Amino acid sequence: VIFRGEDLLKKSAEEMRRIRGKEISMIFQDPMTSLNPLQTVGRQLDEMLALHTSLSASQRRNRAVELLTEVGIPNPADRLENYPHQFSGGMRQRVVIAIALAANPGLIIADEPTTALDVTVQAQILTLMENLVKKFGSSLILITHDLAVVSEMTHRVAVMYCGRIVEEGPTKELIRAPYHPYTMGLLESIPRMAGTRLPRLPQIPGMVPSLFDLPRGCSFEPRCPRATARCREEIPEMRRMTGNRRTACHNPQTAGKEAADYDR
Known part of the structure; x- marks a missing residue:
């Protein structure tokens, strides 16, 4: 530290x-x-x-x-x-x-x-x-845990899952176009007052694993829609992405897919 x-x-x-x-x-x-x-x-x-x-x-x-x-x-x-x-x-x-x-x-x-x-x-x-x-x-x-507060008060944000940072970068850039599937899931599960009306609010499937019994590879793998065999076996290291951003993901969103209709 x-x-x-x-x-x-x-x-x-x-x-x-x-x-x-x-x-x-x-x-x-x-x-x-x-x-x-x-x-x-x-x-x-x-x-x-x-x-x-x-x-x-x-x-x-x-x-x-x-x-x-x-x-x-x-x-x-x-x-x-x-x-x-x-x-x-x-x-x-x-x-x-x-x-x-x-x-x-x-x-x-x-x-x-x-x-x-x-x-x-x-x-x-x-x-x-x-x-x-x-x-x-x-x-x-x-x-x-309040992303609305994060978007209003911070210049840089680090997203954590199971005790590890999975993505970090300038707040506006990260919220606009996240790389990590967990960050994307958080943003898409926020209720929105405007935009396309959805039949049901998107949610991240599954449950957060116990910190005493984490998956062998990526902790988010059991809940991740982009998981591969590598994710089950290997813990991803933080790697630099575009600009001043980093993520710990074997299969990040390409070029940072935009979070749909997130009202900042």
Whole structure:
């Protein structure tokens, strides 16, 4: 795992403790379980600032107020004294984002950051994250199953199946013309409001195999419409395709067949 030219897997526990929060921060999908229910949000922000900055206690409090203001929490000075259960789901996630941004990290990893929120709040949180990442100059790795979110928020996407990346490339190019049959299946199974009316929504046949009992060759082979004998025996390696794109497939779509009627 290379970050800024260094292998994180070779770092000591103490080195990683300094990196987490300051260089790399995390936004988890459920803010209620990622926040400490026994501490005020002000205390939790202060811990992050005390660990990764040289600010005094009064400066840390002022910075905490600034962070809550940045993420759109009303009456931030008063809310510092509140506990997580005193916030709504959307407001709790805003607190988590504030903590993640506290030390101005270079990389933020967001794992399904809107899963536990209703649709309206999801849009607000995604817009907030997008704006703050640009403002703070951080990079964002967004982990999600929602391809609509991927198409709106990312510049580059990696599609994973059974723990392996099967295709990656610039978001717009990959969505417009995927190489891997799994990517194609994902895109074609998305409901569309416009275009040709289909009698039934396309689906990927079969089930995802157990990670403890993967097929001998390509993990997607039992469900793949383009599978051959080679796919059953040999795990495909990532290979470069046209432009800045790669795929792990023995029999990819020729020149990237266009995903039919996908409304981006």
